[in-house]
Amino acid sequence: MMDKPWNNRAWIFILPVLALVLFCSIIPVMTVVNYSLQDSMGVNNFFWNGDSWFRDLLDPSTEIGARFADALLRTFAFSFAALAVEVPLGIAVALCLPRRGWAVGISLVITALPMLIPWNVVGTIWQIFARQDIGLFGATLTGLGLPYNVTQDSVSAWVTIVVIDVWHWTPLVILLSYAGLRAIPDAYYQAARIDGASRWAVFVNIELPKLRKVLVIAVLLRFMQTFMIYTEPVVVTGGGPGSATTFLSIDLVKIAIGQVDVGSAAAMSLVYYIIILTACWIFFTVMTQLERRGDT
Amino acid sequence: MTRITLDGIAHAYTRHPRTEKDYALRPLHHVWEQGMAYALLGPSGCGKTTLLNIISGLIIPSEGRLLFGDRDVTRLPTEQRNIAQVFQFPVIYDTMTVAENLAFPLRNRKMPKAAIAARVAEIAAMLELTPDLDRRARGLTADAKQKISLGRGLVRSDVSAVLFDEPLTVIDPALKWELRSKLKAVHRALDLLMIYVTHDQTEALTFADRVVVMNEGQAVQIGTPEELFERPDHTFVGYFIGSPGMNFLPALVDGRGARVGGSEVPLGAFYPALTGTVRIGVRPDFVTLTPGGGLKVQVRRVDDFGRKRLAHVSLDGLPLVATVPDSMASVGTDAGVAFDPAHVLVYQNDIRVEGIAE
Numbered sequence: 001m002m003d004k005p006w007n008n009r010a011w012i013f014i015l016p017v018l019a020l021v022l023f024c025s026i027i028p029v030m031t032v033v034n035y036s037l038q039d040s041m042g043v044n045n046f047f048w049n050g051d052s053w054f055r056d057l058l059d060p061s062t063e064i065g066a067r068f069a070d071a072l073l074r075t076f077a078f079s080f081a082a083l084a085v086e087v088p089l090g091i092a093v094a095l096c097l098p099r100r101g102w103a104v105g106i107s108l109v110i111t112a113l114p115m116l117i118p119w120n121v122v123g124t125i126w127q128i129f130a131r132q133d134i135g136l137f138g139a140t141l142t143g144l145g146l147p148y149n150v151t152q153d154s155v156s157a158w159v160t161i162v163v164i165d166v167w168h169w170t171p172l173v174i175l176l177s178y179a180g181l182r183a184i185p186d187a188y189y190q191a192a193r194i195d196g197a198s199r200w201a202v203f204v205n206i207e208l209p210k211l212r213k214v215l216v217i218a219v220l221l222r223f224m225q226t227f228m229i230y231t232e233p234v235v236v237t238g239g240g241p242g243s244a245t246t247f248l249s250i251d252l253v254k255i256a257i258g259q260v261d262v263g264s265a266a267a268m269s270l271v272y273y274i275i276i277l278t279a280c281w282i283f284f285t286v287m288t289q290l291e292r293r294g295d296t
Numbered sequence: 297m298t299r300i301t302l303d304g305i306a307h308a309y310t311r312h313p314r315t316e317k318d319y320a321l322r323p324l325h326h327v328w329e330q331g332m333a334y335a336l337l338g339p340s341g342c343g344k345t346t347l348l349n350i351i352s353g354l355i356i357p358s359e360g361r362l363l364f365g366d367r368d369v370t371r372l373p374t375e376q377r378n379i380a381q382v383f384q385f386p387v388i389y390d391t392m393t394v395a396e397n398l399a400f401p402l403r404n405r406k407m408p409k410a411a412i413a414a415r416v417a418e419i420a421a422m423l424e425l426t427p428d429l430d431r432r433a434r435g436l437t438a439d440a441k442q443k444i445s446l447g448r449g450l451v452r453s454d455v456s457a458v459l460f461d462e463p464l465t466v467i468d469p470a471l472k473w474e475l476r477s478k479l480k481a482v483h484r485a486l487d488l489l490m491i492y493v494t495h496d497q498t499e500a501l502t503f504a505d506r507v508v509v510m511n512e513g514q515a516v517q518i519g520t521p522e523e524l525f526e527r528p529d530h531t532f533v534g535y536f537i538g539s540p541g542m543n544f545l546p547a548l549v550d551g552r553g554a555r556v557g558g559s560e561v562p563l564g565a566f567y568p569a570l571t572g573t574v575r576i577g578v579r580p581d582f583v584t585l586t587p588g589g590g591l592k593v594q595v596r597r598v599d600d601f602g603r604k605r606l607a608h609v610s611l612d613g614l615p616l617v618a619t620v621p622d623s624m625a626s627v628g629t630d631a632g633v634a635f636d637p638a639h640v641l642v643y644q645n646d647i648r649v650e651g652i653a654e
Binding site: 188193 | 404
């Protein structure tokens, strides 16, 4: 039994996993692929449509194409805005956290708390928080004479969504950076003191290079999550005012469920999926490159 | 370019030390002279790194004063002390080239560019880093990285002292020897006070002019390698230095002789009758095995080291290591040993007792 290096019996053991993967991902994805290549005139009445859903989608001169391009741009802009705040802020806070002593546990738990709150609840909290009449945040800004109105003003809406994401997910960057900082041996700091390095020089020459790997992971995770943002804008702004905060995921749901335009929506979700996959691949490549080059 | 004075320096990591055991470093007086090479030698946890970190300012001692020249620096931060230190594991700045790494301590002290370049070139040449100067430090081997760390320690010419904390631990054995002689050469060339922490006696004895042997937070003896070998002040020094260590035999000492078991060992000087735990100590090099004659022993084992042979024998049931002379071709189970009286030392409660020469 054990004399053969190749034993076809092994296939039997992976059958349950295969079945699971089949039902969880392969069949659903193929259904979407199926939809994206057909048009339907009613329930279960499909006919072949070739690649025309994709061509329309990727051509900004068509109505759906323009809508897709706008939503894509908005989503990238949002990811960029959120990352631009969360990464520097996360590193800054991580540098300020205590390194040892009783305060470590307390500050880490407090830092991690926002991450434990479900998206929906965060959205609802902020929906109320940002209201001009009874919301503390909205009422205060209005009271100070600032033109703040989440439902009417697109700048207010954008700022609010970015602030929500920063509030909710900067802790992830903080915790990752903190772990990275803690992994730097004391000797580095001691050597820097002996070498007479300034605080800034320590940050640039020791901390930042040593944080590079965790930062790539942090940026990857935050990019993926912000690129897929859905719940918060839906709860707080409903994608408005107008379509100011209608990100890809929201548009997708609007087209698929609101308009029951299954073909367009399927094509859109596949393109969406490929973008995320590509981003993942780029980050993975960068990460493995870093691993190979740096041995410390 | 100053001498460094330890005035009753002691350190405890606990806040309220009560017994001697609470001290990582017990009160120590010592003057480190300019231009000398010192080694701090002792087993792990004996307080040698603590002492080093007190001198460099990474630790503020709980007691005592530290003087650089006449200046009290006990509470001064590292940056203001003019000290260079090299650590056990290579510390390099990943993003910089080798040259930038070497220049870093000088650049931080706002030295003119031309002077920095000249000094970096000089140090790189000493450590044979010149071909790598423009390479990124990150991709280099551990050996090369540690050479960079050594270079950063040596690059400042104005330092009061250069401290080494077991700097050759990560280095390949073959290269270790070479780097150590290089450090010795650098020391001679730069006329700096160097303090070198190690737990390797060969490293300490070959590198240093003076060796400070430490045990359990205490400096048990400070002396030249010869003094440590020939006249250990403490039984610990006898055990720790030399391979194998010194023989210690419980003895009754009175006058010019020591009674060991049933045998009488002659001493090189006169000793009054001693009480407490009294032992005689003698290096294996000064106990010679004889075919007959001398004190009767049973040979347990002979170790052949090529250049010399050592016999593990039993003298009235007490273990003893003796040198087998070249003239003795074969060793039976019964033999005799002869002690060299001039090198038989007497210890009372682990401390060496000076005999009275007549």
